[in-house]
Amino acid sequence: MKKPSPPHVAHPWHGVSAGDNVPEVVTCYIEIVPTDAVKYEVDKTTGLLCVDRPQKFSNVPPSLYGFVPRTYCAERVGKRCEQRTGKSGIIGDGDPLDICVLTEKPITHGNILVRATPIGGLRMIDKNEADDKIIAVLKGDSVYGNLKDIADCPQALVDRLRHYFLTYKMSPDAKSPTTEIAEVYARDEALEVIRLSIEDYQAHYGTP
Numbered sequence: 217m218k219k220p221s222p223p224h225v226a227h228p229w230h231g232v233s234a235g236d237n238v239p240e241v242v243t244c245y246i247e248i249v250p251t252d253a254v255k256y257e258v259d260k261t262t263g264l265l266c267v268d269r270p271q272k273f274s275n276v277p278p279s280l281y282g283f284v285p286r287t288y289c290a291e292r293v294g295k296r297c298e299q300r301t302g303k304s305g306i307i308g309d310g311d312p313l314d315i316c317v318l319t320e321k322p323i324t325h326g327n328i329l330v331r332a333t334p335i336g337g338l339r340m341i342d343k344n345e346a347d348d349k350i351i352a353v354l355k356g357d358s359v360y361g362n363l364k365d366i367a368d369c370p371q372a373l374v375d376r377l378r379h380y381f382l383t384y385k386m387s388p389d390a391k392s393p394t395t396e397i398a399e400v401y402a403r404d405e406a407l408e409v410i411r412l413s414i415e416d417y418q419a420h421y422g423t424p
Contacts, residue, residue: 227263229312230421232285232329239410241333241355244315246282246326256326258283265327275384278376280323280330280354283312287413288420289346296412297339297346300405301398309345313413316377318369319354331355336366337406339399340381347395348413349381350406365403374400 226232228245235243247256247265253276257268289308297306317332332352340347351369353360363369378400382393401409 225263228258228329229260229263229283229285230424231263233424234284234286234414235331238284238414239334239407241331242284242315242352242410244280244282244317244330244332244352245285246280246317246323246328246330248277248281248326249323250277250279251324252277252326271384273384275380277316278373278380279351280317280319280326282315282317282326284315284350284410284413285312286417286421286424287313287410288417289313289348289413290416290420292412292416292419293348293409294346296409297341297348297398300339300401301341303341303398305344306341306346307344308416309342309347311347312417313348313350313410315350315352317352317354318360318363318373319357320359321354321357333361334406334410335363335369335403337401337409338378338381338397339401341396341398342394348409349377350410351377352406366400366406367402 254270255268256265259266293308294306334350334352336351338349353363385394
């Protein structure tokens, strides 16, 4: 009798669809949650969730954090950053598009898929690399689920996200942040960044 084949686990970046209604609703792969004292990151080769580094300082992510599958930040995302900021020499950071997902629920671990609705984003620049952070709300969430745009989000929460990404790489002796948030943008721009990151993915990896 032939033994059954072992179960196949999809690669969370390349083997998972971003969803049927992308970019209005996106499937997200969550790597880290607000209680994590370790930064986890998907290994691009194997698709396994690995320890990237312990959180060096007191910063903790204020939301679920991960990426949108089958996206890639390359030429188009970098060019969009140049257009919006007036800076030159900006390139994409060579990673899938990052996303922060707001929810009231205490989700306690990563390595999961969630569906979320984009409402805006942070145009972060790390050295000369575009490193956008899409801000989204967990679909169906009782508290955040009805938010339509970043303007509907409590300013204190947006500030908390900005502060985290401006300081999460800073040492106590640093004089200034190593990253820059050039723009907090609304839903329409977030959808455009997602579209461009999908086009970048298809240009580099082909259409699934």
